[in-house]
Amino acid sequence: MRNNMGSSPKNIVILISGGGSNMAAIAKAAQKQAWQEKLGARVVAVISNKPEAQGLVVAAGLGLATQVVDHKRFESREAFDAALQDVIDGYQPALVVLAGFMRILTPGFVRHYAGRLINIHPSLLPAFTGLNTHQRAIDAGCQVAGATVHQVTAELDHGGILAQAVVPVLPGDTANTLAARVLTQEHLIYPRAIRALLEQAAG
Template structure:
């Protein structure tokens, strides 16, 4: 989230980060955003008896800000189909693997266990199927001899901080076209 906010401000995107919303009151991103004058809110999932009730409250909170794009960053909740449908084509996420490989959690462990030589990260549109939305961008990193989950995660994170802001900028600048399950990126996208 911080990398996206910094890129938007430093590169002067034709966009405004209107809010940072978390399901955890102690999320460090809330303090960071508030310090920059960005509106913040907390919708704690533990305050709701069901996933549907939480998603409905979260959707109401998000919609108060009328965003053109919802960017998930560090949000580790499975979203309901109705929530995802509400933001179809305008909600993105980043996943620490080269999708469609290694969905879900513990992706670095999965990569090391599988013995892959290349790992990485993927920015994708969010769909009801977990970690399966249309791919916007990917970045690969080599899996090195002796890598641990932590060392591999560190290299992947460096790439996440590059490709996620870039993918959001492409959306903001109208450089992305979603055609079914395929994303087309304008030739002049940098």
């Protein structure tokens, strides 16, 4: 696996668009497991494309720096991504972590962070790329569903798989009940996958 993290300190920038529950799980794991002391890594900023994102309040409560790059203020995806990239690069990130960041990124942005950009997707990739994953899994009659941590490439939801978690699809499940079951596993595997990448870079 390509890994462009470089030397310490390993700064982690997390991008969010909503409530930030995966971001909080990562930040709390970093604090609880002493990533800075043991791995030279820390979450240095949380950035949202939505000023009203509740995750910004959560991040501030965890003592993290927050910034907003409002996508509505830009005329094109390219212009937004360029502005976002400038803000991210100010933190000299070893990893850029997408945690419920609801924007499709341009190929140039993805190339700029090649080997440093990761995402979590609420399905067992390569199944059910894109949106509405839980309802699609139910409609397809799947007995299991789950989540995947993967590297980000220009092709949506197709990068190298770093970690997966499997949950059962239960009789009577709705998209919401299945999403909640999957989310509990996301909160476990995302910090674990990031720590594994950091340990690999340290080793």
